[in-house]
Amino acid sequence: MAYILATGGLGFIGSHTCLELLALGHEIIIVDSLINSSKETLNKINEVLEFRGISAINRILFKKGDIRDLVFLKSVFQEALVNNKKIEAVVHFAGLKSVSDSILAPINYWDVNLSGTINLLNLMDKYNCRKIIFSSSATIYKPINSKLIKENSDLNPINTYGNTKLAIEKLLYDIYKNGSTKWAIVNLRYFNPVGADRSGLIGENYNINSNNLFPILIKVANRKLDSLPVFGNDWPTKDGTCVRDYIHITDLAIAHAKALNNVLQKNKEFLNLNIGTGRGFSVLEVIKKFKEVNDCDIPFHFLPRRNGDAPFVVADNSLANTFLKWEAKKSLKEMCLDAWRWGRHKTKSSI
Ligand code: NAD
Ligand code: UFG
Numbered sequence: 001m002a003y004i005l006a007t008g009g010l011g012f013i014g015s016h017t018c019l020e021l022l023a024l025g026h027e028i029i030i031v032d033s034l035i036n037s038s039k040e041t042l043n044k045i046n047e048v049l050e051f052r053g054i055s056a057i058n059r060i061l062f063k064k065g066d067i068r069d070l071v072f073l074k075s076v077f078q079e080a081l082v083n084n085k086k087i088e089a090v091v092h093f094a095g096l097k098s099v100s101d102s103i104l105a106p107i108n109y110w111d112v113n114l115s116g117t118i119n120l121l122n123l124m125d126k127y128n129c130r131k132i133i134f135s136s137s138a139t140i141y142k143p144i145n146s147k148l149i150k151e152n153s154d155l156n157p158i159n160t161y162g163n164t165k166l167a168i169e170k171l172l173y174d175i176y177k178n179g180s181t182k183w184a185i186v187n188l189r190y191f192n193p194v195g196a197d198r199s200g201l202i203g204e205n206y207n208i209n210s211n212n213l214f215p216i217l218i219k220v221a222n223r224k225l226d227s228l229p230v231f232g233n234d235w236p237t238k239d240g241t242c243v244r245d246y247i248h249i250t251d252l253a254i255a256h257a258k259a260l261n262n263v264l265q266k267n268k269e270f271l272n273l274n275i276g277t278g279r280g281f282s283v284l285e286v287i288k289k290f291k292e293v294n295d296c297d298i299p300f301h302f303l304p305r306r307n308g309d310a311p312f313v314v315a316d317n318s319l320a321n322t323f324l325k326w327e328a329k330k331s332l333k334e335m336c337l338d339a340w341r342w343g344r345h346k347t348k349s350s351i
Pocket of ligand 1: 092
């Protein structure tokens, strides 16, 4: 079992991944500034593990801090070394992820996402830890209507958030290809992560400005919003609404565990892997399934197309199948059930 640093490990994808890594027996240091998460998640992770009959109390350490703070981040690597526990690999989730905020605050997005990553990579190099899994995104691809997206499809992000993700991928490629040291790097390009752990104890922190489909669905189901706006019904798709590749967060977490095994076994590697299910569902299909399985009402209305949307974004995930021996197992039904099990308790918070 390995000693792993998870930056942003209390966020949506980080918390589910840490849960699965701890369940497999790994030991983790979580670094998180808590800008979009809460320390309570740490207790919840332990609670879910206890429920599964696993004790992780001595295998999880939390350090509150910002990855842009070089002194803080260095102390994390140094402390591990002093305790004879060299960090073997990093799972790097920490970053900002809102497309709309990134357009409003580009400097902040470049600073957190890129400067934070450069700090991290500098320290990894200094402390001889050269294995990293990076949270990339399908948002870096140029939209192609109707065909599955492959890792070698054209890249062309259209917003600041996507630009930062692509820039980090390029930086990681330079590090892998040039320089005198060997790195093992896996960029996981997530499609649309949704749902929650089936315990309902951990999930996504839907902030007040979340404008993704599932947070809005939860808001409507919780009657915090009268009706769900569907952006466009004239797209060239099966029913005129946009098609996406929704992936259950637990499947995504398991993909990280497999990617981690992969880098732990390699000295030099660079992989870009699509992480999706390979299946696409339209907005109307998602609404129908959510209503059906959760027995709730989801009124909706059509609005014009949303700026920046593409009709069809679905992964060809055959490379991940081949390299990681991984495939998504959970259905849209489970995504809707688990999202609501988590989201229905959010009536009193922002959502
Ligand atoms: P999240 O906001 O839930 O988690 C990110 C975590 O990083 C949070 O806990 C936050 O507090 C922490 N963080 C942010 N800035 C930090 C900093 N400077 N220093 C330390 N901690 C910091 O987001 P998520 O959905 O879990 O996404 C994780 C990663 O995956 C992000 O890099 C995101 O860009 C990427 N990603 C997410 C999606 C998605 O749809 N959720 C899709 C593709 C890629
Ligand atoms: N949608 C609606 N109404 C809403 C919200 C969304 O009709 O109120 C539609 C969108 O038009 C889109 C689909 O639902 O067709 C999914 O939209 P999301 O905003 O949930 O997700 P996106 O596919 O636009 O983008 C998401 C993340 C990005 C990430 C990308 C790929 O927001 O950060 O997936 O991973 F990069």
